[in-house]
Amino acid sequence: MRLTRYHMPTLREKPAEAEIPSHSLMLRAGMVRKLAAGIYSFLPLGWRVVKKIMEIVREEMDRAGALEVFLPVVQPAELWMESGRWSVFGKELLRFKDRNQRDFCLGPTHEEVIVDLVRGEVRSYKQLPLNLYQIHIKFRDEARPRFGIIRAREFIMKDAYSFDKDWESLDRSYNAMYEAYSRIFKRCGLDFVVVEAESGAIGGDVSHEFMVWAPNGEDTIVYCRSCGYAANLERAASREVETSPSEQPADPEKVHTPDVRTIDEVSAFLKIEPSRLLKSLIYKTEKGYVLFLIPGDRELNEAKAKRAAGVETLEMADPAEVYEIAGASVGFVGPVGLKKRITVIADRSVKSGVNFVSGANEDDYHIVNITPEKDFEVDGYEDIVFAAPGDLCPKCGSPLEFSKGIEVGHIFKLGTKYSEPMKAYFLDEDGKEKPFVMGCYGIGVTRIAAAVIEQRHDDNGIMWPITISPFEVYLLATNMKNEKVKEVSEKLYQGLLDEGIEVLYDDRDERAGVKFKDADLVGIPVRVTVGERRVANDEVEIKLRHSKETLVCSVDEAVDRVKEIVKQLYEELEA
RNA sequence: CGGGGCGUAGCGCAGCCUGGUAGCGCACCAGCUUCGGGAGCUGGGGGUCGCCGGUUCGAAGCCGGCCGCCCCGACCA
Numbered sequence: 001m002r003l004t005r006y007h008m009p010t011l012r013e014k015p016a017e018a019e020i021p022s023h024s025l026m027l028r029a030g031m032v033r034k035l036a037a038g039i040y041s042f043l044p045l046g047w048r049v050v051k052k053i054m055e056i057v058r059e060e061m062d063r064a065g066a067l068e069v070f071l072p073v074v075q076p077a078e079l080w081m082e083s084g085r086w087s088v089f090g091k092e093l094l095r096f097k098d099r100n101q102r103d104f105c106l107g108p109t110h111e112e113v114i115v116d117l118v119r120g121e122v123r124s125y126k127q128l129p130l131n132l133y134q135i136h137i138k139f140r141d142e143a144r145p146r147f148g149i150i151r152a153r154e155f156i157m158k159d160a161y162s163f164d165k166d167w168e169s170l171d172r173s174y175n176a177m178y179e180a181y182s183r184i185f186k187r188c189g190l191d192f193v194v195v196e197a198e199s200g201a202i203g204g205d206v207s208h209e210f211m212v213w214a215p216n217g218e219d220t221i222v223y224c225r226s227c228g229y230a231a232n233l234e235r236a237a238s239r240e241v242e243t244s245p246s247e248q249p250a251d252p253e254k255v256h257t258p259d260v261r262t263i264d265e266v267s268a269f270l271k272i273e274p275s276r277l278l279k280s281l282i283y284k285t286e287k288g289y290v291l292f293l294i295p296g297d298r299e300l301n302e303a304k305a306k307r308a309a310g311v312e313t314l315e316m317a318d319p320a321e322v323y324e325i326a327g328a329s330v331g332f333v334g335p336v337g338l339k340k341r342i343t344v345i346a347d348r349s350v351k352s353g354v355n356f357v358s359g360a361n362e363d364d365y366h367i368v369n370i371t372p373e374k375d376f377e378v379d380g381y382e383d384i385v386f387a388a389p390g391d392l393c394p395k396c397g398s399p400l401e402f403s404k405g406i407e408v409g410h411i412f413k414l415g416t417k418y419s420e421p422m423k424a425y426f427l428d429e430d431g432k433e434k435p436f437v438m439g440c441y442g443i444g445v446t447r448i449a450a451a452v453i454e455q456r457h458d459d460n461g462i463m464w465p466i467t468i469s470p471f472e473v474y475l476l477a478t479n480m481k482n483e484k485v486k487e488v489s490e491k492l493y494q495g496l497l498d499e500g501i502e503v504l505y506d507d508r509d510e511r512a513g514v515k516f517k518d519a520d521l522v523g524i525p526v527r528v529t530v531g532e533r534r535v536a537n538d539e540v541e542i543k544l545r546h547s548k549e550t551l552v553c554s555v556d557e558a559v560d561r562v563k564e565i566v567k568q569l570y571e572e573l574e575a
Numbered sequence: 576c577g578g579g580g581c582g583u584a585g586c587g588c589a590g591c592c593u594g595g596u597a598g599c600g601c602a603c604c605a606g607c608u609u610c611g612g613g614a615g616c617u618g619g620g621g622g623u624c625g626c627c628g629g630u631u632c633g634a635a636g637c638c639g640g641c642c643g644c645c646c647c648g649a650c651c652a
Contacts, residue, residue, distance in 0.1 A: 009585090010613095011585095011586060011587090011601095011602090012586080012587090012601065012602080012613060013586060013587050013588095013600095013601070014586095014587085015586070015587080016581085016586090016587070016588090016644095016645080017644070017645060018645095019645080019646075034644090036643085036644090037643085037644065037645090089652095090650080090651090091576095091650095092650085092651070092652090108652070109652050111652090138652085140651080140652080142650090142651070143576070143649080143650055143651075144576095144646095144647095144648090144649090144650080144651090146645085146646085151651090157652090159652090218651095410652070412652085440652085442652070460612095476611095478610080478611055479610055479611085481610080482610090510610095510613090511609085511610055511611090511612090511613080511614065512610065512611040512612070513610090513611070513612040513613055513614080514612085514613050514614095515611090515612085515613090516611070516612045516613085517612060517613045518613085519612095520612085529611080531611055532610090532611080533611080
């Protein structure tokens with residue numbers, strides 16, 4: 001492609017709206033332009049990258065035996081009511097009515113549609129397993145789109161759905177996707193880790209996320225260097241630490257703490273470590289109210305809390321409800337002397353502790369020296385807090401480490417969460433009707449492009465891995481007015497094209513400096529420079545964007561050398 | 576949804592406090608010179624100052640409302 005006939009509007013300055021490298025560089029390199037918050041247009045250069053990512057995804061999905069389909073973006077409300085998610089999904093689900101006042105939504109995911117498609121069509125276990133996937137637009141009306149393409153409202157996703165006759169078969173489908181995903185991200189040049197994850201609103205029991213290491217990532221990866229344990233923050237467990245109390249349980253005592261409410265205030269007022277305070281949180285669930293007790297220096301992990309309480313929904317009780325249960329306002333609640341008896345679940349670390357401090361269930365009073373079992377009852381001790389730095393690995397006991405990451409893929413074992421309510425059944429060998437055992441598997445295709453840039457850039461611009469680079473070679477003619485430079489450049493351009501190499505030929509009538517800057521910015525891995533001095537000796541220069549390694553060779557051997565280098569770059573990523 | 580900030584030419588910004596009819600750099604067009612790391616000179620084109628209303632002889636600037644965008648948080652398959 002000749003740059004004079006291409007559209008690659010590069011920006012010299014960093015756009016004000018961009019906070020992180022990938023966002024800034026995608027705008028500067030002329031890959032994308034914003035249309036509205038979280039909604040982007042892809043320009044020719046950016047679209048080439050997306051297409052290459054889609055092609056890798058497609059190849060690996062096909063290799064894994066999945067079949068490509070194409071499902072509607074606009075989906076009828078009835079389907080979502082059937083699965084129960086019309087009411088569960090919040091404002092993220094963009095809803096609207098058609099001309100006949102029927103409710104529709106823009107698909108944020110496609111479980112409902114795929115189940116609807118498969119039920120009725122697939123009737124026998126003989127037709128299983130089946131794995132259908134698609135690559136196209138998703139729309140989620142995010143509360144706060146950010147970081148450019150990383151967290152957009154409209155984005156391209158590859159989503160796949162597997163249908164199996166039983167859990168054992170699902171395991172095989174799931175593992176096949178796990179393998180395919182690993183290959184996909186490796187081919188895209190990403191440095192990633194697979195973590196155990198919560199399954200969230202999608203549901204299901206087992207789930208893994210594919211996380212790309214990136215300081216600007218929104219997710220927190222909790223991992224162990226010694227044994228390889230890795231989980232996202234929501235899921236991460238830590239080893240239970242058995243402590244033998246260093247002091248004897250003392251007698252509880254009520255103390256006057258006027259207007260002292262928060263953990264920090266209480267800690268400062270009573271001069272007691274936050275870890276000795278008991279944070280008492282009252283939640284409303286579908287099974288009634290629950291009091292969660294955690295150390296003052298910890299945060300309640302609601303996902304863990306739900307599991308511990310065996311409930312589906314968890315919502316903080318409002319001040320009026322709190323008052324009714326505790327007999328005191330928020331800030332003075334504690335496990336001792338609750339007005340109403342409700343379920344009490346304590347973090348397991350509370351079990352071996354003594355002489356805690358909590359609210360006294362009376363405004364402006366706290367109670368000190370309370371000890372579980374002695375002074376208050378607990379219905380269960382569970383791990384209900386977020387892991388924190390300093391915690392130990394649940395598997396091997398080494399210190400856990402925390403790092404930021406970008407989620408590029410997520411796989412779930414759904415089981416019958418959708419097939420059951422949506423009555424998607426097949427007839428098994430034993431002649432019985434059974435719901436499909438499902439899995440679902442997502443990849444943020446456009447997000448991959450941004451994640452790759454986060455990992456592979458320098459001060460001058462992007463450094464694409466060749467597998468998803470918009471072009472393989474950047475042919476740079478330093479001066480188009482120099483006859484020899486032009487002649488040799490044209491010859492090389494044709495030579496490279498003849499070899500099937502994707503080359504972006506900078507034939508613009510620009511100064512060399514401008515071209516070098518643009519070449520670095522757009523980050524095509526191999527640059528061939530035809531300059532006046534070299535070309536006078538029938539030589540050209542080949543430079544690698546990533547390593548800055550440079551070699552000079554004769555014009556005659558240039559095409560072969562480039563071919564060799566390109567081949568080698570692919571091998572490094574696809575081996 | 577809570578808190579903060581910003582909206583002036585394609586991009587980056589100044590002007591606003593202290594009202595007087597819009598400016599700088601880059602980009603764009605033309606010419607000459609230049610030509611391996613975002614050239615120089617000369618001349619040019621381009622702006623309902625986010626929108627609506629108010630105050631005023633006069634509003635980019637003051638006041639009110641709305642919209643959009645960005646950041647922090649909450650939320651997040």
